Every structure is written in structure tokens, then in C-alpha cells.
Amino acid sequence: MLLCARWSERAAHEIAVAVVDHGLRPAARAEAEQVGKWAKALGFRHYLLRWEGEKPVTRIQERAREARYALLAACAREMGGAAIVTAHHADDQAETILFRLTRGSGISGLAGMAAASRCADAALLRPLLDMRKSALVALCEQADHPFFTDPSNSDEAYARARMRKLAPLLAAQGLDAEALLRLGRRAARADAALDACAAAAREAARIDSDAGLARFDPSKLRDLPLEILLRILGDEIERLAPRARLRLDRLERAALLLSRALQSGAPRRLTLAGLLLEFGRGAVSLGPAPPRRAGRRDDCGDA
Template sequence: MDHGRQRLSDVKPVSDCEFEALLQRADPDLASAPPSVFLAGVSGGADSMALCLLLARWCHAHGHRLLAVTVDHALRPDSAEEAGRVSAWLAARGIEHKILKWQGAKPGTGLQAAARSARFKLLTDCAASLGASGLFLAHHVQDQAETMAMRLARGSGPDGLAGIRPRQMHGSIPVLRPLLSLPPARLRANCLAEAQVWVEDPSNRDRRFERVRIRRQANAMTEAGLDAGRLDRLAQAFGRLRDWSEKRLADFLTASGELDPRGFAALDLSAVLSLPLPLRTKLLSGLLQSIGGLDYPPRAENMTRFLTWLDDGTSDQVTLGGCLVWRGRDDRLWIARETPRKTGPEMLCGQRLSRWDGRFDVTWSGAQPVWIHMLTGKGERRLRLTGTVVKASKALPVSIRASLPALTDLDGRLFAPHLSETWTSQRPLEAGLFQIEFRPAVPWVADAFRASRDDRAAMND
């Protein structure tokens, strides 16, 4: 239902000047960004509507294009009508809007988490396909406090207690949350000041969901000294610790490891074992998450077993988090994507940018479709017949080759972009039709990957 007006005369709306300062704090590079495309996730609630209105004026003043995107989860009978209503509201204000729908079967358990994950994927995929310079989300200080409360209850470690990041890279897309320091009342005040109604999601009152139960306990938490402001300050303190550890590990990877553009890592094993246990755990957990293409790092109990294996050397290799890990004869620890049992191809057709296997950003701009898949099974056998595998094996073990991406076109020709011997006289790479880049999901791993890649390029020059 639409939320009616309420008296908020004692609450100050967010001014355009204050909003610009919040943007600057979230990402200092925004002020000098050239004209580009930005996306805003807009559910229709007061928070996202306020963000959209503020962002629309900022984009107009700086020559950017804004696209507001609403995800229809199709979980309630009136969800499509609500999304259409949001579209009409924004159209009346001259704001471009798009509706994305969560397709397919919905899980019977963990519905809210699955919906949140699906929404985020739809938004980031849309941003990537448009080459957007950022995706804006309307999380505020109460969201941060609820996240902190849930993580405290679960016994999260220091990184978890750093809370929601104001800026986080997802592949090539910066995800920005400039409103994290603001209470939701100020965002409602913005909507009221601009005569903008909003939608109330009934799931926000459904006590089956953990976040709703935490929200209902807000008064008791405040009385216990855990109000939103204090939890936010706690998140900031742990955030500084997280930033320090990420910088330390990014420097470590540059000095003692190699993150290869083909999506695998080789580390100085002695240097890894010399790291303090918390940093060693974070280093390997982040690499497993990124190289395995996972949304989340491996579970703590699995990491404990993995670290024990690393210390005692009971076997030559292990698998964890979608990765194959082994000790090399060169005293290096190798981490590569494990070849999954099911490696069905995905079709690329006129897509500007897409995310493949949670690891690579892929661009295909050809008129005809191609299929991208792992270089395994039939593809490996076809390359072996041409002698290509024999050439490649001198540089790459089979466990790494099998995880590499390959393309098959309508004529059945096979191209492995990281094995130049597979390209025929018709070369999509040289024609500029196909581009692929390994993009780690974990921010500090991505930074280290870019640094090590730049260092290698400088040495090659």
C-alpha cells in the first residue's frame, strides 16, 4: 500500500549539498568522473525513492545518465502492480526506469536471502551490460545496525563486524551506498518534502525473517546501549581494521604471489606459512572465494581443515570452495578453479558485458551467437587432436587448462582465448568482437591482481 503523509517537522531532509558530500565520502573519484551511466536500485520504499530523487538531480547537474531499476521478485500477487506504480512515479519526474523480474522457481527455505541474492545479481548484471560506472543502493544506518546485530549474534569475526561497505567492487562495477550514515527518518523526510509517496513492503513486518525480528527488538537494544549509532561506530572501527589487513595482504600478493590473468594463483608457500594465522586465513579464504567464483568465502570449519592440511602436508592436493589446491615442486602453493561436474555452455549473443563463472567479465559484440564453456571434456580432446594441448602443456598443467574458458561458434569451431594456438584465420579477438578479463570478486584480491598484472606489463615493456 502507499504510505500516507506523516508529521516529520522535527526531521531535516537531506540537502543536495549534503548528498554531494556523502557521495564524495563514499567514492572520492565521483566528483571528477566523466559523463557516464549510473544505476539506482529502487524498490519503491521511502529509502530508495529518496536516494533516486537525490541522485537524479546530482546526475543531471554533472551530465550523467541515471537509470532507476526495480526488481520484481514475483513473490506477492501485487508485486508487478507495485513495480509499475514506481515506474509511473519516476516517469512523472522524467527519470528513466526499468523493471527486471526474478524468473524461475523460488526456494522453500531461505527465501529472503535468496531474493536478496537474486536482486543483487540482476542489478549488477544490468549495470555490467550497460557499462555503468556505478550501482547505487539505499542502505542506511539502521540497515547497518541490523546487519551488525545479526553478525554479533552469529559470532562473526572482525571482517564480518566491519559491516556493510560504503563502496565495494563487484566485478567491474562499483556498488555504492552513500546513505549508510543517515537514519531512515531523514530519507522519509525527503520524500515528504518532495510530495513523493512510497510503497511499504509487507515482508518488512513478517516475523519469519531474522532482520524483521532484530528490528522489532530495536528499543530493547537501545536500552542495552546498542543503538544504531553505537553499532555504526563499532562497524567503522572494525572497518579500519579490515582496510589495514586488506592493504597488508594486497602488498603481500604483489611481493610473494602471482595472480595470473587466466584465473589462477601461485604463492610462495614459505611466505604464506610465515604470515600470522588470522592474515593467512584471510589471504587463502579470499583467494578461494575469488578463484572459485563464489559469492561467499568457504565456511570457517572447512577453512580450519584446509589450514591443517597446509601445515601437516598429509596429501598432495585438496579441493575447497570450487578450487583445486596443490603444493608444487617449486615450493609454491597453487590454487586453480576446480572443474565442476556440470559445465554446460552459456550463450553469448549481442551482450556488451556479462559475468561468466563468477570469475570473468566477458564481452561479445558479434552478430552471431557463440557459446562459452570450460575447456574440458570434448573441447580438451579436440585440442589434443590438433596438437594444441601438447604445446600448451609446457606452460599450463591440465588442472589449470581444464578451467579455462573456451568459445564454440555456429560452425562448431573451438577457440580458447588463453591458448593462442587455437585461433583460426577468423579471429574474433583481433576483430575486437571478444574480450575476456579475470575479475576477482574480493576487492583486495582484485587490487592485488591489477597491481601484479601492471608490474608484469612494466617488466615486459
């Protein structure tokens, strides 16, 4: 808020502040209301958003994040906002990369959070990813402006808090924040190159496509590296089934099975993310899967 208040282009933009009260801590409501007072003092409209309903008992931070972005997207839509801007900083980025590294993430995950992406109908912007948290704290202190420290950041019930306690040990072995950020930049560079190769290969292999179907020339897919084939599949699934949540291991399995079928020339049918992937009759096609029987799982592991 302080940076936005000082922004030279502030007058040219309508800026509002939205705070999410997840309802997970007794003090959260009062903190959100106080932020609202600070926002109004700086001349910003303020929206206090609440995560209503019964809270989950597992994967609480992941689900809180999903709820938070859903609330922010709805707020942006209501006010006609073109972008949601968050204050994620370099320390957040380093923690994200470490978190994903411990979970065996792929290249895209190791690239960390994107500076610009999408959240529903709005752009999602993170302009402070190159700034360390200490610089942002110093900015507030220099302005003599109070701020809140979220106690959940040190709650060892959460994996990220446990990893923070390991930070000194990891740094002593050379895996400090700067090393993690360097890894993220290199992964992002490789990810962009792989995406460009996959986009070119996808267009070269495309026979036709529409809102509900994609068909590709198998001879143009047969000799592609597995990573490129995987990305083509992933992009088409995202286009045809944007609400699907397909885990990387399932996508990897689908790409491997398709690659083997292409190499052998044997027809193959797979279902994943509610779509039917079929190789045969001179094409690789991807489109809506027929209705499944109750309890049946997709060939690549989706329920």
C-alpha cells in the same frame, strides 16, 4: 529518486531507475508500476525487472537478494550503465552488522556493507549509508511525495524482522544503532589494515602466478599470523575461482591445516572451492583440482 532529481551533477550523468518485482507479494507488481510512473514524472527512464520462475521455500530473503542483484547487473549491462546505486541507509547498516554479529561473522562481515564494491561488471555504490531512515522519510514528507512501506519488514517469518522487535531491549543495554555503526566503522578500519598486511605478505611470498595457478614460497608463509594466511588464501581463491562460494568456516579450516603443515614441514594436499591446495616440493601451490568422484566432499567441507 528525489535526491537524484535534485543532484547538481544530474545533467552530466545518464540516470535510470530499476525496480525489481520479486513476485512474492500480490501488491508488488502495482507498487513497482507506480514507482515507474514516479520515475518518469521526474524525468528518469524506468526498468521494471521481474524475478521469474518458481520461488524457493527456504532462505527466501537471501535468494531474493541474489536474484535482485543479478537482475540489476543484467539491466546495467544492457543499458551500458557503469554503476548500480542503492538507497541502503544507516539503519540498514546497523541491522546488517547485528545480523552478522548474531551469526559469528568475522571482521570483514562486522564491517557491514561497503560504500563502494562491485556487482558483476558494474560498480555497486551505497551513498546513503551515513543517513538515518528517519531523515529519508522526512525528505519524502517535506517534498509531499508518497512512498511505499514494505510489509515484509515487519513479517516475523524473517530473521531481520524478529531482530527489529528486539531493538528497544538491545538499545536499553547500550547496543543501539549508533553503537552498532561504531562497531562497523572500527571493524572496517581493522579489516582494511589486515587486508593491507595480507597484500604485502602475498606479494613478498609469491613465486609466480597466472590466470589458473598461484605458487608461494613456504618459508615466507610459515610464520604469518593465521588471519593473514587466511586472507591470502581467500584472495587467491576469489581470483582463481570467482564463482566459488566458500564459507568462512571452511576457509578457516583450510588455513589452519596449511599453517600446521608449514610448521611441521609435512607435505599436504587439500581441495576446496574446486581448487587443489598443495604444500610440497618447495612451494605452496593453488590451482584447478582434478575431477572428483561423484558424492565426494572437499577436504574442507565443500561438496
